[in-house]
Amino acid sequence: MLVLTRKLGESIAIDDNIKIVVVQIKGKQVRLGIKAPKETKIHREEVYQAIHDQNIEASKADPNSLSDLADALRDKK
Amino acid sequence: MKINTTRFGELEVDKKDIITFDEGILGFENLREFFVVDPGDQTLILWLQSCESGETAFPIIEPKIFKADYTINLLPSELNSLTLENLSNASVYAILTIPQDVTTMSANLKAPVIINNATKKARQIVLQDSKLEVKHQMYADLKKSIVSYHSDDSVRTRVSQTQPTVLSQETITEVTPNTQKENLQEL
Numbered sequence: 001m002l003v004l005t006r007k008l009g010e011s012i013a014i015d016d017n018i019k020i021v022v023v024q025i026k027g028k029q030v031r032l033g034i035k036a037p038k039e040t041k042i043h044r045e046e047v048y049q050a051i052h053d054q055n056i057e058a059s060k061a062d063p064n065s066l067s068d069l070a071d072a073l074r075d076k077k
Numbered sequence: 078m079k080i081n082t083t084r085f086g087e088l089e090v091d092k093k094d095i096i097t098f099d100e101g102i103l104g105f106e107n108l109r110e111f112f113v114v115d116p117g118d119q120t121l122i123l124w125l126q127s128c129e130s131g132e133t134a135f136p137i138i139e140p141k142i143f144k145a146d147y148t149i150n151l152l153p154s155e156l157n158s159l160t161l162e163n164l165s166n167a168s169v170y171a172i173l174t175i176p177q178d179v180t181t182m183s184a185n186l187k188a189p190v191i192i193n194n195a196t197k198k199a200r201q202i203v204l205q206d207s208k209l210e211v212k213h214q215m216y217a218d219l220k221k222s223i224v225s226y227h228s229d230d231s232v233r234t235r236v237s238q239t240q241p242t243v244l245s246q247e248t249i250t251e252v253t254p255n256t257q258k259e260n261l262q263e264l
Contacts, residue, residue: 039152043203048103050211051188051203054174055104058135058185061175063084063116066136069179070118073223 083132084124085114085241094245095128096192096199103188103201108133111199113244121223122173123244125190137170140186143218149189155202159193168192172201174212182219183212 004012011021017037024031034042081087096111110128121142127133140147149169151161161167169191171184187209192199 039154041152041203041205043205047187047203047211051185051201052104054183054185054188054211055102055135055172055201057176058172058174059105059133061134061136061173065175065177065179066116066118066120066122069122069175069182070120072179073120073220 080112080126080128081131082114082126082134084134085116085126088112088114088126088241088243090128090243091245093197094243096125096197098199098201100200102135102190105133113137115242115244117240117242119223121219123170125170125172136173136175137190138173138184138219139169140171140184140189141169142222143184143215144186144213147186149191149204150206151191151202152205155200159191159198159200160196161191161193164191166194168194171213180216181214182216183210184215185211186213187211 006012006022008022008025011019013019018040019035021033021035022030023033036042078090078092079087080090090112094112096113098109098111100106101108105127108127108129111125112128114124114126114134116122116124122136122138125135125137149164151164156162159167169189171186171189173182173184175182187206188201188203188211190199190201
């Protein structure tokens, strides 16, 4: 991994069209500003982790819970 | 080809119904080939079954069924990656998580599975829309639409089967309540 040291207000350019600016440093938190073309996908890493975890959970569904679900859904109460 | 599955036993799958995820699915990167099974349990929930791993299957559903206003915006690069010009020839599914307490079931609206119906290439795409949830609770909404769906006689024959069936994307479009054409255009 490339590691760069930046001060408040300084930035990093990635390719010709992506710019990451250190906007604020507060204790253990860093606020970053990102300038990128509209079609660039930007997500917090946790989003991918959450989707990953959710996929694992989803794959564990067993037919029994599904038949419970079928019964519950058909129950007009 | 015959595929042995843990949940549905042995299924005969036509090559043309096999859906390819070139990048796999997050957490299942090594699994590339899937097909869609209708378990015939009247829940409108289908299964995305892995060809390579008989025990791996994801319950999926068309989000429009429980959330009529679900719309997704794909970036041009995302459409390109599926060789789609728009979503009119695509199927959109949300992966469901169904815990023991079924009333807490949730749908992943943040990262739907998009299938190009013509090429059968698919991807799970993480959408940029920050309002969409990975764990969207939807039991009550699904129940509401199932009760109204079942009161519609014209579709009853379709859902009354009890044997698992492998679906091609063409047949799936018939399952959608309301007018499919309209739905797709909203997407």
